[in-house]
Amino acid sequence: MTEPGRRRLVLLSLLAALPLAMAAGVALGSVPLPVGRVIASLVSAAGLPPWGAPLEGPGAAILWSVRLPRVLLAALVGGGLAVVGTTLQSVFRNPMADSGLLGVGAGAAFGAVLAVRLGWAAHVFLALPLAAFVGAMAAILVVYLLAHAGGRPSLQGLLLTGIAVSALASAGTSVLLVATEEFRVKTVLFWLAGGLEGRGWTHVQLAAVVILLGVTLLALLSRPLDVLSLGQDEAASLGLPVHATRLTIFALAALVAGAATAVAGSVPFVGLMAPHALRPRVGPLARHLIPASFLGGATLVVLADLAARTVSDRLDLPLGSFTAFVGAPYFLLALRSSEGRT
């Protein structure tokens, strides 16, 4: 098969996989809902001709208030994180780059723990995700200011500043956790471990605005991203304003990752795994890799969330654990196979 043909096949497969995963996510859950009536409800809501009796009563409430927003949010979070990973890997020219390098996760965690420690999370609607988002943005800002204190930083300087700021934010989080009442700690542990329980349409709306806008703008920057992935000197010689482009990409990536982390907590490995798995199949060009990563990441997180809420009757297992359960072995296998080739 030719390369464009293979790429088309992969993209079509991903386009089919995401709706299927979302359908499974909507149809399955801790309360069994008849699949036919779930479909009838969705068909009826879409204004299509009737397709059987839609759900009513508690079933309808579960579908529309709980399950559907959760599945949509999982898709947004997964897609957003995967695109952030894709773009940062191009900028850093490193397949291990993800939003953690910019201090997003650590900053969001600090904001979330602060909101819980101060009691905002229990009493103010959206306090937890908003505090996490502000924390993530604050961390990014600190990384930017510190890195630029001595002029324009190198990529390595930016990366090391990000690591240092992450460590500082994590240290602050630890101090806050130790000083926080143990029942409150449990609340924030659920967020830190990643999860979508208790998220509704407002979370979907807020996340959708930031994530979809950010992902679209990053996709529009596909060409500059490809030029940047050649290296700083090569990009400059091709006339690209390297510093400004890089800053724009970092800002957009931070917004998307901050929004995703704010509503879902820590969901590791998605930003690494999706682009890494898809790059050999659709090629390294951002205009192909970004949409493929979005679809792949979204499918992955929808399925991981489905597993997290259905595997155990006793516990909602952390979403972040599931992505790590899949991501860590994947990376070890990928590492072994790449070592075998060299």
Place this chain on the structure above:
Amino acid sequence: MKRRGHCVAAALLALLGSLADAGEAVPRRVASMNLSADEILAEILPAERLVGVTRFADEQGTSNIVGRVRPSVFRFQKADMERLVALAPDLVVVSEYTDADFLKLVERSGMRWHRIQGLSSMAGVRQAILDLGRAVGAEEAARRLVERYDATLADLARRLSGARPPRVLYWSGEMTAGADTAIGALIECAGARNVGREMGVQGITPPGAERAFVADPEVILVSSWPGIAEAVTGHPLLSRLRAVREGRVVVLPNERLIALSQYTAEACWDLAALLHPDRVPAKRP
């Protein structure tokens, strides 16, 4: 014309009245997502109106109502919104720490909620019982429960009057209870001084073993949870405390120590009996 005006006014008043009644409707189906509420509701609510409790209600060593809730009542294994909606309660009782985003989803799913809170003092627990009774339309049963609670505490206060309060340090996995904690309130209610408060600890936090050692408590309070007492007696520094060397490590059943309900008064009595055996009998007469 005037009569028609009266009719409209009467209809409006009736409508407003029915709306007000609807606003204060007694919940017929109550779901509890908090162990304290499980314990209180098991006592004050007619069994048929309780539709859900936490799985902790059946856990030995955690719950004071093991075997008291009918098997037909749903057990929440986790904070599961889908199960909650499927149960269709008209009131959901949540904890002090339930986050506001979850509560918004409860509201949007057409349910009311009541937050049980203020449980870090004896008076706070008393008030929480009354508030919950009001929320579920069982004021009278809640008032009777509070009378028993008050009577236990009054009897205890009478017996402990003039007793020298021992200095007690709560210890659990490097944590102690300071000011504004239920365990601190329990220690003080049982006729003792809370060393955690003396050390300036706020909430339940780890003060460090060295500070605990220097504070030199007369008694160490631990829960009956496996390994907790052993962690103190086997600790390189805490094992050298006078209280430990002289065998003054008192163990309170875990379900009593963590009770934040009417059982808090009984926990208070049990702890007082351990600290003041000469004044307080193990069983309340």
